[in-house]
Amino acid sequence: MSTYLAYHFTIKPLKPATEILIAELGYAGFESFVETETGFTAYIQEVDFTPSIFEDIFILQSDEFKISYTSEKIAQVNWNAEWERSFDPIVVAEKCTVRAPFHKKPTTLYDIIIEPKMSFGTGHHETTHMMLQLMMEQEFDDKDVLDMGCGTGVLAIMASKMDAANIDAIDIDTWCYENTIENIDRNKCENIKAYLGDASMLNNQTYDRVIANINRNILLADLPKYTSVLKKDGLLFLSGFYKDDIPEIKQKCELLGLEFLKNVEKNEWVGCLFVNKT
Secondary structure, three states, X not given: OOOEEEEEEEEEOOOOHHHXXXXXXXXXXXXXXXXXXXEEEEEEEHHHOOHHHHHHOHHHHOOXXXXXXXXXXXXXXXXXXXXXXXXXXXXXXXXXXXXXXXXXXOOOOEEEEOOOOOOOOOOOOHHHHHHHHHHHOOOOOOOOXXXXXXXXXXXXXXXXXXXXXXXXXEEOXXXXXXXXXXXXXXXXXXXXXXXXXXXXXXXXXXEEEEEEEOOHHHHHHHHHHHHHHEEEEEEEEEEEEEHHHHHHHHHHHHHOOEEEEEEEEEOOEEXXXXXXXX
């Protein structure tokens, strides 16, 4: 078992600094994040940490936000044991249950088994919950699907269980990529292919459904790529940002020929649905 360092960040104001800092720390090597009322806690393996790691974190140098942190060493944590103690199954719209392997099989229409280890996507976070909700309102039968920033693979697995044809799941994080592969096998979803990478991998493929649950800045940067591979009348599912970010997201989408259909909200987080009219 690895020794981890926990960094407890206090942030004022919380938005949008929290999501920006999480994104930057993720690229720097931090593996997991737990949001709190005043900020979040970030975890990194002690062997991967260097004192200079924060020098390249742009937002920490910004005068727009007040960010402070404390740290502590967490010795020899059995993450699987911690996970089992803390994770309860969730039910979305009374149709979909997201559970761990040790939970009892549910009676809902969709049963997704996830063991996330250190990556995102249990369904507990508002964004994952809303994406599952939006997906269940649409048809996926025989559709080709892209899940960008797949995390645990939970949304790709949901698409498979909704009878999608072929599904590509992509994440830039090695841990997420490997976790997705494990969860694909755990749910016996043979029509999902997982890839390690980012939006630069998208070239000649085309999809009927594109799902992206990523932070706002990456979404805004990669929206042209998502649109380029989305078929006419195809649907784009977006989350990972706050209600206040909707105008900027909508404006960028409309410039790309995407028409806004609806959004759902949960604790200031939002999920949005667009259709490609180009």
